[in-house]
Each structure stands twice: as structure tokens, then as C-alpha cells.
Amino acid sequence: MNALAATSRNFRQASRLLGLDSKLEKSLLIPFREIKVECTIPKDDGSLVSFIGFRVQHDNARGPMKGGIRYHPEVDPDEVNALAQLMTWKTAVAAVPYGGAKGGIGCSPGDLSSSELERLTRVFTQKIHDLIGTHTDVPAPDMGTNAQTMAWILDEYSKFHGHSPAVVTGKPIDLGGSLGRDAATGRGVVFATESLLAEHGKSISGSTFVIQGFGNVGSWAASLIHERGGKVIAIGDVTGSIKNNNGIDVPALIKHKTGGGALKDFSGAEAMDSKDLLVHECDVLLPCALGGVLNKENAPHVKAKFIVEAANHPTDPEADEILAKKGVVVLPDIYANSGGVIVSYFEWVQNIQGFMWDEEKVNMELKKYMNNAFNNIKHMCKSHDCNLRMGAFTLGVNRVARATLLRGWEA
Numbered sequence: 001m002n003a004l005a006a007t008s009r010n011f012r013q014a015s016r017l018l019g020l021d022s023k024l025e026k027s028l029l030i031p032f033r034e035i036k037v038e039c040t041i042p043k044d045d046g047s048l049v050s051f052i053g054f055r056v057q058h059d060n061a062r063g064p065m066k067g068g069i070r071y072h073p074e075v076d077p078d079e080v081n082a083l084a085q086l087m088t089w090k091t092a093v094a095a096v097p098y099g100g101a102k103g104g105i106g107c108s109p110g111d112l113s114s115s116e117l118e119r120l121t122r123v124f125t126q127k128i129h130d131l132i133g134t135h136t137d138v139p140a141p142d143m144g145t146n147a148q149t150m151a152w153i154l155d156e157y158s159k160f161h162g163h164s165p166a167v168v169t170g171k172p173i174d175l176g177g178s179l180g181r182d183a184a185t186g187r188g189v190v191f192a193t194e195s196l197l198a199e200h201g202k203s204i205s206g207s208t209f210v211i212q213g214f215g216n217v218g219s220w221a222a223s224l225i226h227e228r229g230g231k232v233i234a235i236g237d238v239t240g241s242i243k244n245n246n247g248i249d250v251p252a253l254i255k256h257k258t259g260g261g262a263l264k265d266f267s268g269a270e271a272m273d274s275k276d277l278l279v280h281e282c283d284v285l286l287p288c289a290l291g292g293v294l295n296k297e298n299a300p301h302v303k304a305k306f307i308v309e310a311a312n313h314p315t316d317p318e319a320d321e322i323l324a325k326k327g328v329v330v331l332p333d334i335y336a337n338s339g340g341v342i343v344s345y346f347e348w349v350q351n352i353q354g355f356m357w358d359e360e361k362v363n364m365e366l367k368k369y370m371n372n373a374f375n376n377i378k379h380m381c382k383s384h385d386c387n388l389r390m391g392a393f394t395l396g397v398n399r400v401a402r403a404t405l406l407r408g409w410e411a
């Protein structure tokens with residue numbers, strides 16, 4: 001099932017549990033605006049290359065639309081649409097005053113030089129600058145983009161609209177970024193995992209973890225799990241996968257990767273087949289890369305007791321059903337990875353206030369938001385006798401529906 005069909009199916013299921021009117025349901029599902037732009041740039045050798053950029057603005061009933069920008073070859077309109085919709089429910093679950101959006105460019109960032117990436121980002125920004133803004137739609141990093149990408153967007157946008165630090169979040173600290181934003185998604189994943197494990201009488205220390213993806217989210221999650229005494233026993237990325245049943249030395253792996261080494265060449269672990277990674281024996285599986293990686297083919301073989309969805313929509317609905325029958329507890333993306341957008345909200349607030357928080361305050365507030373959301377999801381699970389995914393969806397959808405009804409449709 002493609003990402004949009006899967007996300008819409010989860011939404012409809014939540015809508016039924018909430019008893020939403022079918023016309024309201026339809027209005028919540030249709031995106032506010034879909035943008036598709038051509039981005040042609042000269043490559044470093046002078047030849048021209050064209051890409052397609054997307055920004056889907058899904059909903060703004062609760063506030064400015066918010067969501068990352070992804071650079072990846074698999075970016076397509078349906079995928080961006082699904083990710084934008086997920087952002088709407090995610091910001092509502094997190095109780096931050098935003099709607100949802102997502103953007104992306106179908107490209108392989110690893111094949112482009114830094115100056116080509118800069119040109120591409122600037123052209124994309126030129127094409128969408130009048131449709132984003134501090135109080136309309138605020139982009140942030142996602143797969144294949146980072147603080148530098150946000151700096152280029154900020155600079156290009158500011159040429160048209162004057163200096164506008166709050167038009168993007170996840171930017172470098174020197175340009176008004178928030179302390180703690182770089183780590184925030186991974187840190188939020190760890191707070192979420194702590195809450196989930198505590199519910200089951202377990203803790204991070206003494207549990208084993210398998211992680212797919214060792215970029216921003218995966219590496220921060222691994223590092224903070226290691227710091228808390230958890231054992232990360234297998235990790236994979238595009239280059240391959242590695243395992244060590246005694247626990248991978250995560251700081252040493254980060255040093256190896258920062259020094260330019262490929263994950264698969266790390267000497268402190270042995271190589272494993274990447275197709276075995278998601279079905280490797282462990283307590284907690286953390287998908288931190290692409291969507292749709294857990295499907296009906298591999299779900300029957302998953303051995304983890306818990307799956308914490310650090311990536312967006314890593315679990316296909318068919319896999320969800322199989323995992324539920326096996327008793328695997330799945331903590332859904334729209335809660336598990338919300339730490340990023342929560343600290344993006346703190347960054348935006350700091351920019352608007354013109355005041356910078358210290359990192360301790362950022363992390364403390366993040367924990368408060370994550371814990372509140374977890375308790376609210378559990379409450380919805382009880383009220384609607386449903387699993388954690390539906391608990392999160394009913395929480396998010398209900399908040400957006402209430403805001404939409406309060407605003408009304410009078411022309």
C-alpha cells in the first residue's frame with residue numbers, strides 16, 4: 001500500500017472511532033494546497049539538470065503549517081502528501097500550535113556537490129517563497145537536508161521579505177537556531193521509548209536495540225540509548241549493516257563516521273546482511289530511515305517486542321495487523337518522532353521573542369511535551385479501546401476537527 005493510502009486509511013479509522021461527520025472527514029483529508037515546481041540548475045561542469053520540487057500544505061486550522069523538506073530520489077507527490085498529512089496529526093498530538101506541511105525534491109543529495117545543493121535549494125526557495133512564511137508555512141530539515149539547507153532557504157527567502165529567521169527551523173545556532181534542535185528528534189524518541197518501556201516494567205538500561213538509519217535521528221537515538229546503558233546490538237544504513245551482540249560502541253562508531261568511514265567498515269562490529277536487520281532478535285526495533293520498510297513480507301519474522309517508529313510511516317498497515325497479532329507493541333510515528341517538531345516550535349518561539357533559551361530548558365520542556373502527549377494517547381486508548389496508533393490518531397484528529405469546527409466555513 002502506498003504511503004498516502006496507508007496514512008489516509010489510519011485517518012479514516014480514527015475518524016470512525018471519533019464519529020466524525022463524513023463531510024468534515026472529507027474536508028480534513030483534502031490538502032489545503034499542493035505545490036509542484038520545476039527546479040533547473042547548472043551543474044558545476046556547466047551542464048543543466050532539472051528536478052521537481054514539492055510542497056504540500058495539508059492543514060492550517062491550528063496554526064501555521066509546519067514540516068520538513070526531504071531530498072531523496074524516492075520523493076514523489078503521494079509520499080509528500082502523506083508526510084504532510086502526518087505532520088497535521090503530529091503537531092496536534094504534540095499540542096504545538098501548528099498545522100501540517102511537507103516538502104521535498106526528487107534528487108540524490110549524495111551525488112550533488114555542496115554548491116549544486118546550494119543552487120538547487122535557492123531555486124526551490126525562489127519558486128515557493130511567496131507561499132511560505134513565519135505565520136503561514138515554516139519548513140525544517142528532514143531526510144537528506146540539514147541546518148545548512150535551512151540557512152540557504154533563510155538567506156534566499158530574506159532577499160524577498162527582509163531578515164526572517166523564523167521562516168525555517170532547524171537552522172544553525174549562529175543564524176538563530178535553537179540549542180538542542182539537532183538532537184531533538186532522537187532525544188524525543190528516547191523519551192518516548194522510556195515511557196513505553198516503563199509501562200511494561202522495563203527500562204532502556206538492560207534492553208537491546210536494533211536501529212535502521214544512522215543519520216540525524218538514528219545516530220542521536222543510538223547515542224542517547226548508549227548513554228543510558230541500553231545495548232545497541234545492530235545498526236544499518238545505505239552502505240550496509242553491522243552487529244555486535246555485546247553492544248556496539250556508539251561513540252566510537254560516530255567518531256568513525258565523522259572521520260569519513262562507512263558504517264559497514266566499522267571495526268568494532270561484524271557485517272550482517274541488511275535484509276536481516278529488521279528481523280534481528282532484540283527488545284526494541286527503531287526504524288530511523290525510510291517509510292514502508294515493515295511490510296507483509298518481513299512482519300511475520302520480526303522478533304522485536306517493541307517497535308518505536310522514529311521514521312515516518314515505516315510500518316505498512318498490513319504489517320501493523322500482523323505485528324498486532326504477534327503481540328508486538330508499536331509506538332506510532334506521529335508521537336514517537338515528534339521531538340523534532342516540538343523543539344522546532346521552541347526555536348520559532350525564541351526567534352519571535354528574540355530570546356535564546358539554554359539547552360537544559362529546551363530538553364526539560366521537550367520531556368514535558370513528550371510525557372504529556374504519551375499520557376494523552378494512553379487516555380484515548382482507554383476511551384476508544386484501541387491500540388497506540390489509533391490512540392495517537394484519535395488524539396490528533398480530534399484536536400484538528402475541533403479547531404476546524406470552531407473556525408467554521410462561512411465565506
Ligand SMILES: NC(=O)C1=CN([C@@H]2O[C@H](COP(=O)(O)OP(=O)(O)OC[C@H]3O[C@@H](n4cnc5c(N)ncnc54)[C@H](OP(=O)(O)O)[C@@H]3O)[C@@H](O)[C@H]2O)C=CC1
Pocket residue numbers: 068141142143144145185212213214215216217218236237238239288289290291310311312337338340341
Ligand atoms: N530530522 C528530523 O528532525 C526528523 C526526521 N524524521 C524522520 O526520521 C527519518 C530519518 O530522518 P533523518 O535522520 O533526518 O535523515 P538523514 O538523512 O539524516 O538520515 C537518514 C539515514 O537513513 C539511511 N538510509 C536511507 N535509505 C536507507 C535504506 N534504504 N536502508 C537503510 N538505511 C537507509 C541513511 O543512510 P546513509 O547515511 O548511508 O545515506 C541515513 O543513515 C525519516 O523518516 C524522517 O522523515 C522525523 C521527524 C523529524
Ligand SMILES: O=C(O)CCC(=O)C(=O)O
Pocket residue numbers: 066067068069090138139140141142169170312337338340341342344
Ligand atoms: O521540525 C519540523 O518542523 C518538522 C520535522 C518533520 O519534518 C517531521 O516531524 O517529520
